[in-house]
Amino acid sequence: MRQKILVTGGAGYIGSHTCVELLAADYDIVVVDNFSNSKPAVLDRVAQIAGRAIVWHEGDLRNRSLLRQLFDRHHFAGVLHCAGVKAIAEAQRLPLKYYQHNLEASLTLLDVMAERGVQRLVFSSSATVYGEAARVPYREEAPLAPNTVYGRSKMMVEDVLHDLVQADPAWHIAILRYFNPVGAHPSGLIGEDPSGPINNLMPHICQVAIGKQAELSIFGHDYPTPDGTGVRDYLHVMDMAAGHVKALQYLSGESGLLTLNLGMGRGHSVLEVLRAFEQVCGIRIPSRYVPRRAGDLACYYADACRAADVLGWRAKRSLFEMCADAWRWQVQNPNGYE
Numbered sequence: 001m002r003q004k005i006l007v008t009g010g011a012g013y014i015g016s017h018t019c020v021e022l023l024a025a026d027y028d029i030v031v032v033d034n035f036s037n038s039k040p041a042v043l044d045r046v047a048q049i050a051g052r053a054i055v056w057h058e059g060d061l062r063n064r065s066l067l068r069q070l071f072d073r074h075h076f077a078g079v080l081h082c083a084g085v086k087a088i089a090e091a092q093r094l095p096l097k098y099y100q101h102n103l104e105a106s107l108t109l110l111d112v113m114a115e116r117g118v119q120r121l122v123f124s125s126s127a128t129v130y131g132e133a134a135r136v137p138y139r140e141e142a143p144l145a146p147n148t149v150y151g152r153s154k155m156m157v158e159d160v161l162h163d164l165v166q167a168d169p170a171w172h173i174a175i176l177r178y179f180n181p182v183g184a185h186p187s188g189l190i191g192e193d194p195s196g197p198i199n200n201l202m203p204h205i206c207q208v209a210i211g212k213q214a215e216l217s218i219f220g221h222d223y224p225t226p227d228g229t230g231v232r233d234y235l236h237v238m239d240m241a242a243g244h245v246k247a248l249q250y251l252s253g254e255s256g257l258l259t260l261n262l263g264m265g266r267g268h269s270v271l272e273v274l275r276a277f278e279q280v281c282g283i284r285i286p287s288r289y290v291p292r293r294a295g296d297l298a299c300y301y302a303d304a305c306r307a308a309d310v311l312g313w314r315a316k317r318s319l320f321e322m323c324a325d326a327w328r329w330q331v332q333n334p335n336g337y338e
């Protein structure tokens with residue numbers, strides 16, 4: 001019999017790609033999403049790719065009675081907790097919103113899981129928990145010192161999970177610290193569809209490529225990096241999705257707490273990403289140097305050894321595939337899921 005997994009935030013960018021991988025790995029899934037930054041149409045596309053219908057519920061994780069109903073109706077073998085809010089600048093303006101949606105929602109979910117005896121969890125954290133002080137490549141043991149509200153909201157949940165496992169070693173928990181997910185499912189049916197202002201590099205490049213923006217602003221070219229632009233660990237979202245499935249499978253045998261970086265283990269500069277995109281897509285992307293963006297670090301990337309050692313997981317897809325898949329999604333869906 002198939003195991004059934006609750007996926008919170010399953011209509012989001014990472015959640016939706018992870019649903020595809022879960023279904024391919026023969027899990028049953030139930031999605032709960034408040035659609036604050038996504039649309040139900042995403043789940044139709046996931047079902048189309050998988051060739052299977054998807055059960056989903058609209059709702060907020062802080063709604064304890066909704067969660068209780070879900071856990072009563074379904075027998076869950078585990079939870080993938082991808083739901084959350086993630087805009088760094090907005091978090092600085094609206095800290096309470098971020099603590100409510102990222103921390104309070106997680107507490108409510110954990111409470112209902114404990115109540116119903118479901119103790120297997122994969123949690124979406126972020127490399128941003130490491131902060132400025134960490135040395136590259138970031139290892140999981142590096143001290144945490146996030147410099148944003150968003151980062152602190154993720155770190156707080158990590159702390160709660162540590163305390164939970166200390167108190168009751170029967171929990172099986174994996175914390176996944178994401179580096180920079182980009183790209184899309186190769187079908188072009190699902191991808192990143194940011195609502196509101198676009199913050200991240202790859203969606204910006206796609207917007208310029210499709211003619212919705214005149215040029216790409218490159219934030220800073222005087223960083224202490226080989227070409228002066230910021231360096232990040234870009235990871236294909238399908239590789240990231242596969243990492244979730246591996247973590248979930250690992251947890252079926254192991255209890256305790258496992259913290260893992262999900263990254264390629266190498267960095268690419270803004271200019272490298274831009275050139276790769278131009279080469280793969282055959283489009284010139286006009287760009288202009290502008291001052292550094294406040295809060296950006298010069299360079300960081302993952303030490304990805306632990307995920308390889310413990311899960312046997314490695315990123316397989318190249319920067320070229322990330323660009324090609326992001327572009328296919330953009331061309332096939334110029335207005336996202338609308």
Ligand SMILES: O=c1ccn([C@@H]2O[C@H](COP(=O)(O)OP(=O)(O)O[C@H]3O[C@H](CO)[C@H](O)[C@H](O)[C@H]3O)[C@@H](O)[C@H]2O)c(=O)[nH]1
Nearest residue numbers: 086126128199200201202204217218219230231232270296
């Ligand atoms: O229009 C843009 C957008 C980005 N960049 C540069 O591209 C790189 C990547 O920027 P992103 O905004 O794509 O990614 P960040 O690394 O800044 O942000 C990521 O890491 C953050 C933590 O540091 C949060 O986790 C966030 O959600 C996640 O997307 C940076 O050097 C940035 O300065 C540009 O030059 N121009």
